[in-house]
Amino acid sequence: MDLQKLTIGQMAELNHISEQTLRLYDRVGLLKPQYTDERTGYRYYHISQSARLDMIQNMKVYGMTLRRIREFLEENDADALQKLLLEQAGQVEERIEQLSRSRAAIMRTLDNFKRYEAMPKNGEIFIEFIPERHIYRYTCDVNYFDQDETGYEYMLRQLKQHLLRCNMPLSYFSNVGTVIRKEHLLSGNMFSNEVFLFVDEKDKARDAELVPAATYVCLCSAEFSRERENVLRLMDYVREHGCQVVGDYLCEVIVDFPVLDFDKRQMIYKTQIPVCFPKK
């Protein structure tokens, strides 16, 4: 093999790249063969052109387009390279951040699945101690209980747009719920214009709110339309046991399959009222 005059096939093999790709790079001016036979059109490469190919492959890993790579290589400037690297480092960092959030969202969902499987289903009331969590509230312009699912979806759309506007990570969107403020709950007023989402501790700074650890009277259900009824049942329980309500009512969506029924959100929610049991 003459390392100074490699055919396209040899060059491709040495660099673990396809011949078509080399032809493409030639066409777009990213890597011209050192010599092209005018009569036959055959391309001949010098092995030292691999250096440029290495650079191209690196830059591709950093997520640059071929056009930008070409422009950059044409600039031919070492300072620009340092600037570029810094910039790419930032982008890679951001991408990692985003993926970490995705991963967290996936794990949260899987965790919820597992919890769900071990949970009393179908409306049975149970007591659970839940450690502290951080939530972010968003206030909508409608009352959740005035509507059917349509209203809930609308609230979610508002929340989603808000997240986008504020550059908050969309991955949080997979773990949402609704709130009834304690005062409305106690006065029997079915009113909720707030949705919330659980956020990581590190986002505490961003207007997030601490929900302290507490004992909750809980209930799980898959029936959207019976939430109102479920709230009443929980409050009956609270009264019967002489409990004191110590915070807002949360309705957390723990499993959400838009899968099972074509088009319609099919979800399982867990309603929670934080209480203090009376001292005997």
Added chain:
Amino acid sequence: MDLQKLTIGQMAELNHISEQTLRLYDRVGLLKPQYTDERTGYRYYHISQSARLDMIQNMKVYGMTLRRIREFLEENDADALQKLLLEQAGQVEERIEQLSRSRAAIMRTLDNFKRYEAMPKNGEIFIEFIPERHIYRYTCDVNYFDQDETGYEYMLRQLKQHLLRCNMPLSYFSNVGTVIRKEHLLSGNMFSNEVFLFVDEKDKARDAELVPAATYVCLCSAEFSRERENVLRLMDYVREHGCQVVGDYLCEVIVDFPVLDFDKRQMIYKTQIPVCFPKK
């Protein structure tokens, strides 16, 4: 706005998605509008269809293709969802791993740039203490000093193919060098058929080798063709100062621009011989 009968524009706006994308999803069967006017072809969506759109967007974040998303949503199976999530978590994890390596490679390069700027240039000999490092060696079928740059490039190609064959991260490829074994160095035999790359500590397990911390007699140069001469100069220094060579000679490529000269690798290397100075 009638939430039960949204036009494509309204649906697009509520979900922060383009109309074209909705039409595309309709065409490929990923999300059909709830109702299509037969006469005019107008699409009308129900807001609850946003649920499916949420699901699609999530799955896209996990890197799934539209085809796979459609197939999955058609399966309509909750167990499959859990399996999918686990699988996606694995993929996300892997991607994060890979990006972390990229980041490390970028930072290493930037770091080398900075070091280079503060370094004696142009062949001046200097003494430097270098902490321990981990390297991975690869033995080629040619002697580096028998060739010109052509041979070096060829060795690099062999190394790269080896990395690919062994599923080692390609990002290491950005920080390479050549070795002269101590015995060859001492006998004045210019022989090197080994290239190496620096690896992270966590990859120690994979046949990596510890280069202990030591004091090095060093020299930086940008002239590829003068490496042989530079080795001799370093060894002269070693002899003049009565030093003892305590390990292999390393020639580390610290800056590599295939940028400056069209096609040709333009690099700055730092040669290093680990020594012990005589006790006075």
Added chain:
DNA sequence: TATACAGTCTATACCAAGGATAAAGTCAAG
């Protein structure tokens, strides 16, 4: 020298996941 066969050439089409545009048809408000 003829032939076989591997390698290479150009041209074209294809992929995903949309974006952009044009020309025509539709809806709703004044």
Added chain:
DNA sequence: CTTGACTTTATCCTTGGTATAGACTGTATA
């Protein structure tokens, strides 16, 4: 009834390649 905003389909464009066809070239062998 008109106007302007909206929607329709159809077609082309993008990026970074892959795949194919049909023609041409290079080299080894008979």
